[in-house]
Amino acid sequence: MKDTDIKKIFNILAVDDDLLISKKGDVSLVYKVMLPQIYSLDSDQIEQISVIFDKVIRSLPAGTILQKQDFFFVDAITEHVSESRNFLSASDNRFFHEKPTMSHECYLTIIKDSKSKVSILNNSSQYNKYLDGIDDFIKAVESSLSFLTKEGFFTVERLNNDQIIALLGKYLSLSKEGETNLRDMFFDKNLQIGNKFAELYTISSNNQLPITINSTIKSIEYSTPKTDFRIPFIQPVSTGLDVNHIYNQVIFIEDSEKVFSSLKTKMNQFKSMAILSRENQVTYQQVEDLVEDVLERELTFIYQHFSVIVWNVSQKKLEHDVNLLENAFRDLGITPYQVKYALKELYMNNCPGAPAYISENHKFIGISEQTSSLLNFESYYESNKDGILFCDRKNESPLRLDLWDEPVKKGIIVNRNRLIFGPSGTGKSFLINHIASQYYEQGHHIVMIDIGNSYKKLCELVDGVYFTYDLNSPLQFNPFYYYDEDEINIDKKTFLLSLIFFLWKGEEGASREEKQILSSYLDLYYEHVIRNGIFPCMSTFYEFISENTAVEEESSYFDKISFKLSLKDFYDGHYKDILNAAEPANLIHERFIVFEMDNIKDHPILFPLVTMLCINLVMTKIQKIPGEKKSIFIDECWKPISKGEMAEFIKYLYKTVRKFYGEVAIATQDLEDILDTAAGPAMVNNTDTLIMLSHKKKMASKDKFSKYLSLSESDLQKLYSTDKGEVYVKVGSMSNVYKVKVSPERYACYSSNADENKVIRGIYEAKGNMSVAINDFIDLNSQKK
CATH class of the missing domain: 1.10.8 (Helicase, Ruva Protein; domain 3)
Known part of the structure; x- marks a missing residue:
């Protein structure tokens, strides 16, 4: 196998003044694009994005090539997920270290096609004159890209010289790091770059696509008998494909009349040959219907090209990845062409800034409005700097979800209060333990009012204050x-x-x-x-x-x-x-406080009275530390204080907490628990964040969620797609589903399993240290396996 001299086939001449320049004079602007999170878009939003992208295409001048490239890398977690040295935070770093995951980067290259009229290599003076028009081109591109940014779906950042060179390195080395020292390249029916083996598939004809393409398809995995979970059409070969791959999407924006003229020529050819075969008759009819639709709706004709490059470090592993890709294409009704004989040309011509070299027989005519269904507009989950440590449901990658500062700063919410719904057996107390422990690690003052000793281990681990109401020695x-x-x-x-x-x-x-x-x-x-x-x-x-x-x-x-x-x-x-x-009691400086009400939960007077008094004690505390973050978790105990005149108390509670930089998180099993109280409307109206565990067994509540919690059809699709170990979170109008995956240490701390807690409690009573008890429990479990 003979390697190829990259200098002879490389179509890029230079990167200069933040411009990418090809050897025949094509000039490109390159942008990095931040896309919406996977599973966050509903059908209406996907349609809206399609309209936005159609506007971008229509607004760009003829002779422009729009090249969109999505890089997907199989990755591993190497950075710490927590900077804290706290016992549980340290366990997170050990638990997630080197866990496999996926990463994604999206780049948009806007190319001014020179049409080969000017060559930088042959006539530099003429080329300099050609460059005089670049400023106008840049203005036109920036004006067009404003359609992408103004709706809030995308963030676009133009690349400088160094970043463009790094992007070229990513493509030419098939690596996330963007190596600039190029590896040996081989194109003998298979693509090999250094130690990586690759295959290239193209879509270059309408015949390779299904007859009809919708912007969304139904996800079998996340849909239920009563809800359709919709995902973008192309997701299975983009964010849904868990292998190393690049999805190239190229749109050639020509004068629509010229494209139409070319199409009429093809129509006449098919019409004249229709008598020879049924296939030609069908093709003619399809083209004629397409033309009539475009003319009637005043749409724009374009040329387009799509390709996927998939790679791995061995042929055997590559075969597995190729099977996944081909199955994904098959499920979509797409029949891609596996490139063998034009491999070198297509690989090099799909390099950033080089698509003007793609030959006519690898392009096909499309409509700008429909093309967006073949474009990827999703990325993986985005992590905040601070917040609760969850995992994304796609790759189980750890991420931080900020429910505190960022949503308020962005105007997504006006209060930090939250309602937590968790039907029996879905892990409500486990989730609250997880949220409370991390908030404590991040400096919050935590107060928990509970029935059932769900938070005792966590309280002992952090040396908190634990109040249990004793009838013989009352608080x-x-x-x-x-x-x-x-x-x-x-x-x-x-x-x-x-x-x-x-x-x-x-x-x-x-x-x-x-x-x-x-x-x-x-x-x-x-x-x-x-x-x-x-x-x-x-x-x-x-x-x-x-x-x-x-x-x-x-x-x-x-x-x-x-x-x-x-x-x-x-x-x-x-x-x-x-x-x-x-x-x-003076609790001002206590940062973790639990009031346990189990002993009086059935007392009609003491239970609501003591609950109110505990909350008032907390109110006194939070007013003394106005600049500190404060989180109050009321797990089931809110019910007796939400009746009759108690509704005024709930309003007082919410108002006071908000004023003093705090939140109230009220947890319950069912929505009916909220609706059946006088305080229900006040609780819902003063809550901008919903956290809901799996409700698949609560399909009958669907209409109530829509009516009383203002959940849209898209929200309901997400909610009912959740399984055990997953949580639906809605912050203002934004929602998504996350996984709750924790280290063995966190599991032992949060678990409500009676047998497990008996073992942990026994060790704790013997040794007097909860972190030691948790570690010993983990060691015992590992010995049993």
Whole structure:
């Protein structure tokens, strides 16, 4: 096998002044394009992008070649996924190191075709005159590309000299690094570059395509009997193909009349030969229908060429990859041509900036509007700098999803609150553990209110504070207490009103007059406390109301006897210790706090009361540290505080948290849990982020999700495509599905498996260190395998 002298066949002459110049004078501008994430686009958006790209083609001058190249590389994770040295963060780096994945880069080369009229090698003075028109060409290109950027789907960045050279290196070495020291090249029926073996497939005729091409197709993997999960038509051979490959897409923008004239000639040829064969008759009819459609709709004719290069480091591995590619083409109804005899020409002519060299017999006529269905407009998932560590569902690559700062800065959301829905058995507490642990590692103050000890291991691992309510030794609170007079504000009074009305009336609503009178009592009480140095607590407030009158004739609207009887237990009765603590807990500097309510979950008074008091304690804390990030997770415990007058408390909670740089994450199993409460509308209206685990067994809720959570048909397709271990996340109007894959250390910390927890708990009690207990548990498991 004889190698080829690259200098003789290389069509590129120079890279100069951020321009790519071919040997016959074609001048190219080169751009890197950031594309939308895979699975993030719905059918309407894909159609919208098709229209946008059609505008780009129509706006470029005749004689322009648009070359789009998508590079897909089989890759491995080598960089740390976390900079923290925390026990769990360090385990992430070990777990993901060297995991296989895919990476993608997209480049757009816009070429001014010299039509071979001017050659830089033969007539430099004439060529310099030709270059005088380049400025106008650059302006036209930039104007056209503005269609891509203004809708927000794409980010376009023009490459400089060094970046263009690196791109040429990527193509000519078939490597992500973009080697500039070129390898030996062989084109003897198979393409070989250095140690890489490759095959090249082309689409250069309409006969190779299915009769009809839609912009989207149904994904069998992610669709359900009631939902169609739509993906772009070409995805199976682009982002859906998990092998090293380059997808070349070349569009030749000519004068549409000239293309039409060429097409009429072909029509006449087929018409004259139609009598000889049925195939010619069919071809003639297809071309005639195409022409009529274009003329009727005033569309634009173009020439086009598509090719795929697939490679690997051995022939055996390449055969496997080629089978995957051919199967993908077959599923799409495409019959590509496997290039053998024009391999050298087609490979070199598809080099960035060189498509003007592609011969006429490898081009075919198309319509600009339909061509976009054959273009790739997706990339893999994009990772944020900070956020929750998930994996993309396509390649299981680790990525950060920022639900905190970036969406607010971009105006995608106006609050950070979130609703978490996880039907039984889908891993709701596992997911919340995962989110809370990472937020703690990133500096958040975390408060969790829970039933079931789901977060005890995590709390012990980070040396947090764990409160378990004990009926024999109850937690003591004092919501009336204040450290500074400026704490006696509208937020505090709103909370106290909700608390007192709950103790007085339960779920029964209060009248406007009762609210006004009790509010007046609170104002008078705090004036009395400040003026006379009275200790603020439930008992002194009870006594103040007993001994005073707030407004004239209040007895007509305010039943003081009922009030006193309802609250007497909290004054000097069975619950007198709960609301009269002499030294309220100071949790300002505690960064991880868990309130466990399992012991009182069935108590009709203590459960909602203590939940409210815990939240108020947290409210006092967060107001003292306004610049710190604060996350409050309420797992199921929100139900008893969302009834009757408690709806006002929910509104108070959301408002206060938002004002002090925080979030409330309310978790539940079913949407009905939210809808069946008075606070439901307030919770939904004040929540811009939805996190939902697999709902495949909840198809009956489809219409309710659409109506009450404003989920579009595309959102529902994504939601119902999720399996166990996956999570649907909607931030504002943007949504996608992510995988929850964690290290063995995180799994042991989050697991709710009773047998596993028994082993971990036993080790912890013996050694007194949760990280040691988790490591020992992992070692025991590995010995069993």
